[in-house]
Amino acid sequence: MALDEKDLDAMLNAYPAKVKKNRKKHILVHDSSQARQEIEANTRTIPGIITNRGCAYAGCKGVVLGPLKDMVHIVHGPIGCAYYAWGTRRNKAKAEDSKQNYLNYCFSTDMQESDIVFGGEKKLAKMIDDVVATFHPNAITISATCPVGLIGDDIGAVAKAAEQRHGIQVLGFNCEGYKGVSQSAGHHIANNGLMDKVIGSGELTEAPEKFAINLLGEYNIGGDGWEIERILQEIGYHVIAVMTGDGSYAALKNAHVAELNLVQCHRSINYIAEMLETKYGTPWLKVNFIGIQGTIDSLRNMAIYFDDPALTQKTEAVIAREVARIEPIMEQYKRLCEGKTAFCFVGGSRGHHYQGLFAELGVKTVLAGYEFAHRDDYEGRDVIPEIKPDADSKNIPNLTVTPDEKLFKLKISPERAAKLKQTIPLSNYQGLMAEMTDGSIVVDDLNHFETEALIKALKPDIFASGIKDKYVVQKMGIPAKQLHSYDYSGPYAGFNGAVNFAADVSMAFTTPTWNYTTPPWKNQPLLAGTIESN
Amino acid sequence: MLECTPQTITERSAGKINPAKTCQPIGAMYAALGIHKCLPHSHGSQGCCSYHRMHLTRHFRDPIMATTSSFTEGACVFGGGANLKTAIKNVFAIYDPDVMAIHTTCLTETIGDDIPSIISSAEIPAGKLVIHTNTPSYVGSHITGFANMTKGMVNYLAESDGKPKKEQVNLLPGFVNPGDMLEIKRLVKAMGIKFIMFPDTSGVVDSPMTGEYVMYPSGGAKVEDIRDSGNSKLTLALGSFASTDPAHQLERKCKVPALTLKTPIGIKATDELLMALRQSFVQEIPAELATERGQLVDVMTDTHFHFHGKKVAIFGDPDVVIALTEFVLSLGMVPIHVLTGTPGNAFEKKVNAMLLEAGVSARVKAEGDLFELHQWLKHEPVDLLIGNTYGKYIARAEDIPLVRIGFPVLDRSVHSYLPVVGYKGAMRIIEMISNALLDRADRDAKDEDFELVM
Ligand code: SF4
Numbered sequence A: 001m002a003l004d005e006k007d008l009d010a011m012l013n014a015y016p017a018k019v020k021k022n023r024k025k026h027i028l029v030h031d032s033s034q035a036r037q038e039i040e041a042n043t044r045t046i047p048g049i050i051t052n053r054g055c056a057y058a059g060c061k062g063v064v065l066g067p068l069k070d071m072v073h074i075v076h077g078p079i080g081c082a083y084y085a086w087g088t089r090r091n092k093a094k095a096e097d098s099k100q101n102y103l104n105y106c107f108s109t110d111m112q113e114s115d116i117v118f119g120g121e122k123k124l125a126k127m128i129d130d131v132v133a134t135f136h137p138n139a140i141t142i143s144a145t146c147p148v149g150l151i152g153d154d155i156g157a158v159a160k161a162a163e164q165r166h167g168i169q170v171l172g173f174n175c176e177g178y179k180g181v182s183q184s185a186g187h188h189i190a191n192n193g194l195m196d197k198v199i200g201s202g203e204l205t206e207a208p209e210k211f212a213i214n215l216l217g218e219y220n221i222g223g224d225g226w227e228i229e230r231i232l233q234e235i236g237y238h239v240i241a242v243m244t245g246d247g248s249y250a251a252l253k254n255a256h257v258a259e260l261n262l263v264q265c266h267r268s269i270n271y272i273a274e275m276l277e278t279k280y281g282t283p284w285l286k287v288n289f290i291g292i293q294g295t296i297d298s299l300r301n302m303a304i305y306f307d308d309p310a311l312t313q314k315t316e317a318v319i320a321r322e323v324a325r326i327e328p329i330m331e332q333y334k335r336l337c338e339g340k341t342a343f344c345f346v347g348g349s350r351g352h353h354y355q356g357l358f359a360e361l362g363v364k365t366v367l368a369g370y371e372f373a374h375r376d377d378y379e380g381r382d383v384i385p386e387i388k389p390d391a392d393s394k395n396i397p398n399l400t401v402t403p404d405e406k407l408f409k410l411k412i413s414p415e416r417a418a419k420l421k422q423t424i425p426l427s428n429y430q431g432l433m434a435e436m437t438d439g440s441i442v443v444d445d446l447n448h449f450e451t452e453a454l455i456k457a458l459k460p461d462i463f464a465s466g467i468k469d470k471y472v473v474q475k476m477g478i479p480a481k482q483l484h485s486y487d488y489s490g491p492y493a494g495f496n497g498a499v500n501f502a503a504d505v506s507m508a509f510t511t512p513t514w515n516y517t518t519p520p521w522k523n524q525p526l527l528a529g530t531i532e533s534n
Numbered sequence B: 001m002l003e004c005t006p007q008t009i010t011e012r013s014a015g016k017i018n019p020a021k022t023c024q025p026i027g028a029m030y031a032a033l034g035i036h037k038c039l040p041h042s043h044g045s046q047g048c049c050s051y052h053r054m055h056l057t058r059h060f061r062d063p064i065m066a067t068t069s070s071f072t073e074g075a076c077v078f079g080g081g082a083n084l085k086t087a088i089k090n091v092f093a094i095y096d097p098d099v100m101a102i103h104t105t106c107l108t109e110t111i112g113d114d115i116p117s118i119i120s121s122a123e124i125p126a127g128k129l130v131i132h133t134n135t136p137s138y139v140g141s142h143i144t145g146f147a148n149m150t151k152g153m154v155n156y157l158a159e160s161d162g163k164p165k166k167e168q169v170n171l172l173p174g175f176v177n178p179g180d181m182l183e184i185k186r187l188v189k190a191m192g193i194k195f196i197m198f199p200d201t202s203g204v205v206d207s208p209m210t211g212e213y214v215m216y217p218s219g220g221a222k223v224e225d226i227r228d229s230g231n232s233k234l235t236l237a238l239g240s241f242a243s244t245d246p247a248h249q250l251e252r253k254c255k256v257p258a259l260t261l262k263t264p265i266g267i268k269a270t271d272e273l274l275m276a277l278r279q280s281f282v283q284e285i286p287a288e289l290a291t292e293r294g295q296l297v298d299v300m301t302d303t304h305f306h307f308h309g310k311k312v313a314i315f316g317d318p319d320v321v322i323a324l325t326e327f328v329l330s331l332g333m334v335p336i337h338v339l340t341g342t343p344g345n346a347f348e349k350k351v352n353a354m355l356l357e358a359g360v361s362a363r364v365k366a367e368g369d370l371f372e373l374h375q376w377l378k379h380e381p382v383d384l385l386i387g388n389t390y391g392k393y394i395a396r397a398e399d400i401p402l403v404r405i406g407f408p409v410l411d412r413s414v415h416s417y418l419p420v421v422g423y424k425g426a427m428r429i430i431e432m433i434s435n436a437l438l439d440r441a442d443r444d445a446k447d448e449d450f451e452l453v454m
């Protein structure tokens, strides 16, 4: 079943007029015959709406900073914010030095009423001293939560003083939850801080090996990053830094020497990607290691960029071998999935990335969207000049970088870059809509009411989203797949990940537990059978 | 695992490392779900609401619905009145609950939004209710938040009709699972006593799979029942940290006498609950419950050699930990480390008194954290750790079996449906403890020591 604009309009009639007017701009029926379809995104959530969105702190500490394993991440605020971001995101890490891996730790200044009244700077400073004395970390981050900005604690000053006392880097991030309109603001704040203070501070002035790359916007959920690295290393790439899954402060400092930056999650890390290009002359390539074809295309585009016959040959050899290995397995799963439909509403990049993998299983994505993306994630980066800053986005400081006097080095000539841009997504992202089929629905910041209504209207066979709506959907008898946490499975990236995903999705369709939803008495009258005759 | 934790305990005076508590609003949100057809509302930035919903969802594996005022920086400067009024309007127009239960967050507490005056100037449809409570996270813990929302129910809903009190008991269950609430209700029903339980999340966060989603499942305390709680002749506050404060408020407001008991975990605490009901309502303990108790004692005696003398560390929420400590003592176990993250001297006092009576010396601490507990364990190891899921890292690091009881349990399922309270719950705890210890014994045994019967 398909919906048109009229059906959507009717569905939104259940809203109060103001809400309807607002939400209408966030939903559209994809139609490639139109020159441009505009969608509203990265604007305020309406108060009282059941949204999936989180806050700037979640984007900063939870997403970007948290996975850096060899830094102590102190959360300055009352206890909750630190507690909920502790161990809940599945960003896996292996420690090179197990005495410098703080991933299973949670540090909170646990502000009390007196700290709110008299200020929390002293307590924060004291906690930093305690942490240094007990753990001797290489570096510390401080993330501010809502009350901190309101009471005027100057975490930057506390950080600076602590750096002088202890001789290690202490970075302050003003990512109070009320900044911006979603996690997105926090990504930006974290990007700025890492770019300003960490990246480029390492000793290297050039790449230690050939084909040196950074992998940006890959958080190693369920081990995704490890599967991607397995493939890249075999082909001959040298991964300098991953931002930030299984990433480290030590590696991040030398990220400036890479020859190319790969961008997996555009939303959360595009700021660093762009700044690396301006400051060090390194272009970035949009990749998508979710799905077999996505992985193949990404690898081929990388090979085109490096333009090295041996590398290209190895790329093709690895692709051929991996595809031959997994295709028969995928075929089996495809038989179980073929012909089904999916909703794919996730985060800021996965709503796009998983569509290809679903398609490889014969599952058509009939609705997709993001929780906290911007218009460019839907419409492509060409739209960026058109996006007008508003009161909320203006609150996020912009970091302006200039070419580094010593370290700036154009990795490829402008002429070659211009030429490459015609064939590969070099320093560009086309957005989610470019790959969607006509008639499918695109929704930004999908909320609970719309989830229910759209499921009833479109009856998808599977719903890919997060933990907050998972059980709502399953109560409706539809399998729900968490694509933030992978339902504790994974990896889903790369070739092995595609197989895992196929297995998990097939399992969701075929589990016999669905057969018991309707009890046997439901369709059988109580007084049934024949009247006995003798 | 946790290799950065040194054995040497150094004085730390600021902050928490690996906390054993979380913030007030999540408790308030959970309590509010215990009202029938109620939608909790988080007044603050949307991040808090998102985190609280996620964590409750992970624990219950069921939909947890709540709305938020979705603050932006502007709202912080000008106050959240406009956001809250818009939210109230939208909540009733779109989600149509009977009750909207507002709790605050750090942010709105810090800027000092006056919730009652905002509510009074909001558009609330006829017949609908808006209640609120203040839940600053920089005071207390999630247990305090649960108590505060329960108190909010008393403040807004409970009423006394001035007539002689009715032969019915109010049950404030505290921050426990729906399975526990059901079990407490079953015990009181078996006693033949009329009761009103609030909050009551059974039938809400343990809703059945029917192929249909209903936003407001059939469970939860009915508003008219909470209202009528002002006419009951007794309130039993189960767990002093989560329930005493609202029970006292009901006493002040409607003159319903309040009696605080332990969360009925273990034989003694269950006995005390039944005895209190027996005395107040002059109802004999029915044979059915007497048999259950007898069976429990039978199991305790028959298997005492599985656990007697074993050293145990317990951590979690104060009411649950206090009752668990009492129970393990009655099993002959030796609790040498007892810790809660929630602040409050009463915790240490109560636990120390029980330990003194049992002649056990232990480290007992309120407002502690798991980093410290881990360090204690490095100094004095135990045979068993009892606590929530966060204990699994310590359990692995120190190779100690873990029994998961409390909130949150994120890595195992079914726990929220089955009770740890009452005689049946006590039996279940014994099963968990015995199994954990015996699985360990089996795993560690040499071939020649591996036994069929244990
Ligand atoms: S800001 Fe306060 S209320 Fe919100 S999650 Fe953090 S501690 Fe809890």
Ligand code: SF4
Binding pocket: A063, A219, A265, A267, A268, A346, A347, A348, A349, A350, A484
């Ligand atoms: S992949 Fe999704 S969850 Fe991860 S950072 Fe990007 S938007 Fe967030």
